Amino acid sequence: MDHNVQLYRRMVTIRRFETLLIDQFKTGVFPGTTHTSLGQEANAVGVLAHLAEDDVVVSNHRCHGHFLAYGGDPQALFAELMGKPSGVCGGVGGSQHLHWRNFYSSGVQGGTVAMAAGMALAEKRAGRGAIVVDFMGDGTLGEGIVYECLNMISLWQLPILIVLENNHIAQTTPASLAVAGSIQKRFEAFDIPTVELDSSDVLEILPLAGDLVEQVRTNREPRALIISTARLGAHSKGDDTRSTSELTGLWQTRDPLPILGERLVEETRNAVEADVEAVIQVAFEAALAADGGTQ
Amino acid sequence: MTSPTPRTVLDSLNLGLHQALHDDPRVVLLGEDLLDPYGGAFKVARGLSSAFPKQVLTTPISEAGITGIAGGMALRGMRPVVEIMFGDFTTLIADQVINHLVKFNGMYHGQAQAPVVIRTPMGGRRGYGPTHSQTLEKYFLGVPGLTVLAPFNLLGEAPLGAPGQLLHETILNADSPALFVEHKLQYLLKLHSAQDLAEYSLSTLHMGGAIDCPFYSLRLKTAPAAQITLAAYGYMAQLALDALHQLAYEDEIFCELLVPTQLAPFELAPLFDAVAHTGRLLTIEEGTFSLGWGAEVLARTVEALGSGLRKAGRLAAREGVISVAPDLEAECLPGTADIVRRVREMV
Numbered sequence: 312m313d314h315n316v317q318l319y320r321r322m323v324t325i326r327r328f329e330t331l332l333i334d335q336f337k338t339g340v341f342p343g344t345t346h347t348s349l350g351q352e353a354n355a356v357g358v359l360a361h362l363a364e365d366d367v368v369v370s371n372h373r374c375h376g377h378f379l380a381y382g383g384d385p386q387a388l389f390a391e392l393m394g395k396p397s398g399v400c401g402g403v404g405g406s407q408h409l410h411w412r413n414f415y416s417s418g419v420q421g422g423t424v425a426m427a428a429g430m431a432l433a434e435k436r437a438g439r440g441a442i443v444v445d446f447m448g449d450g451t452l453g454e455g456i457v458y459e460c461l462n463m464i465s466l467w468q469l470p471i472l473i474v475l476e477n478n479h480i481a482q483t484t485p486a487s488l489a490v491a492g493s494i495q496k497r498f499e500a501f502d503i504p505t506v507e508l509d510s511s512d513v514l515e516i517l518p519l520a521g522d523l524v525e526q527v528r529t530n531r532e533p534r535a536l537i538i539s540t541a542r543l544g545a546h547s548k549g550d551d552t553r554s555t556s557e558l559t560g561l562w563q564t565r566d567p568l569p570i571l572g573e574r575l576v577e578e579t580r581n582a583v584e585a586d587v588e589a590v591i592q593v594a595f596e597a598a599l600a601a602d603g604g605t606q
Numbered sequence: 607m608t609s610p611t612p613r614t615v616l617d618s619l620n621l622g623l624h625q626a627l628h629d630d631p632r633v634v635l636l637g638e639d640l641l642d643p644y645g646g647a648f649k650v651a652r653g654l655s656s657a658f659p660k661q662v663l664t665t666p667i668s669e670a671g672i673t674g675i676a677g678g679m680a681l682r683g684m685r686p687v688v689e690i691m692f693g694d695f696t697t698l699i700a701d702q703v704i705n706h707l708v709k710f711n712g713m714y715h716g717q718a719q720a721p722v723v724i725r726t727p728m729g730g731r732r733g734y735g736p737t738h739s740q741t742l743e744k745y746f747l748g749v750p751g752l753t754v755l756a757p758f759n760l761l762g763e764a765p766l767g768a769p770g771q772l773l774h775e776t777i778l779n780a781d782s783p784a785l786f787v788e789h790k791l792q793y794l795l796k797l798h799s800a801q802d803l804a805e806y807s808l809s810t811l812h813m814g815g816a817i818d819c820p821f822y823s824l825r826l827k828t829a830p831a832a833q834i835t836l837a838a839y840g841y842m843a844q845l846a847l848d849a850l851h852q853l854a855y856e857d858e859i860f861c862e863l864l865v866p867t868q869l870a871p872f873e874l875a876p877l878f879d880a881v882a883h884t885g886r887l888l889t890i891e892e893g894t895f896s897l898g899w900g901a902e903v904l905a906r907t908v909e910a911l912g913s914g915l916r917k918a919g920r921l922a923a924r925e926g927v928i929s930v931a932p933d934l935e936a937e938c939l940p941g942t943a944d945i946v947r948r949v950r951e952m953v
Contacts, residue, residue, distance in 0.1 A: 404714060417709075425673075429674065429682070455670070460671050463665065463672075
């Protein structure tokens, strides 16, 4: 398959998963709440395309996209969100606490950065050559432990790529009310080489992330990638306080799917979308048919 | 490695760490000011960075960060040990312990474990004042998934001494996170040898599990049946032992002292057996009174024995700020004289 088509397919997989999830939440098959990756698909796909088998991924509360881009099974994720034994973590962890192979996510802001730093320290000591990719958001910059960890990540030259997805909003609070100064300079203050990219184009994210992954892998040093992005959905299900015009504008300019999709042959694009639609539907129904969870 | 016989609790813990670092390359000690010649604020880590330079990592003043990092290391197969310089600073690691370390195993459905050992000295009586003298382990005793341990100053059978043996075993064998509670004055206590305890009948019950946590019971050999059961751990267990001795010789009141080394999860069967005979229980702790260790021990004893527990008391620190002034500090924290007085009231 053409590489761009493959990237598109991965992004559509995340998109269809999340839209079906939001649609089906109303029916009561999913307990609790969830956070979706709508609008941030290109980050997950563009970065994780570069992982080697032993590499470790640490993600946060908004982790479905990362999990699926890592290669996680949509059916197991649906089942997890339904609280079923067949879920990724037996239905215990739910939306924000996933662990499968070398993928880990957790829901308390900041703590995942410490987890990721510890894993990078373990990998450095083991000398296996693996690296850690840690996803965090702009909202997490409010947590003190982040700075404790950036300090140690730099002091100990840990093999970690921090991917900061700056969607400019933390739940309902715009970054202008929560983040002072420069994000890039935060990392640079700790001598962590940092690149900033304002794009929802996976074809721009992909090579940049590839370079940084390579630098971390080769030099056994930390790097940071700040991706200015857009959260197209609510924080969780329906708690979006942004204006319709703001959201419409974001959908028109920052949706990663048409940004890549428009560069594909239309027939191919339609075929991918139809195929993924079917795959996600089958995954959902299979998860729903499994025993346990909400009844 | 060959090791000299440890003399004090400090020696024993130091030997336990030496042995653990020697036995398993996955063991890494992290903490503030650990490097020689300083060897940690209370010297428990003395010599370790010289003997195992790659396994001892001195850190910035970032208690939360190093505890969280230790969690990540443990998830990837290492056996990290974190030294928190003062027990008071465990408030800084609470989120890492409660929302991270103890959660991993359950929330990842048994597919991961994080056997991090966190060592820290609690306790006062050194004039360090309000924020460096507290006994805060009670805040961690109700954390599901966390094992809380406190050593007792016995030499025991092991070459490491009982405290070092318990620490060594915890570091190498724990399958879940553990808080290992030391005490600043306990460091200097001599380890009791069998000869030192010749006057006492000591029984050691082994509680089983991933870590073999001994539950000790002490009484005077020639004494009649005990009239009251004292329950204490760590440094307070030594003060209780002193009180037990004094009460026997000055008042002819005979006590039995029960000393758990595993504080949480609460496994108190040996204590229930003892109280079933005496009908009286006094719990003794250095933490503050309300919702403390003693409250839980008493509640469980009542549940187990019902009216078999005829009289109960709790001795704990006063609920206030621990002063630097020696007289005010002594008034605040329970001492041997307080134990003696309470026992006289209860028997």
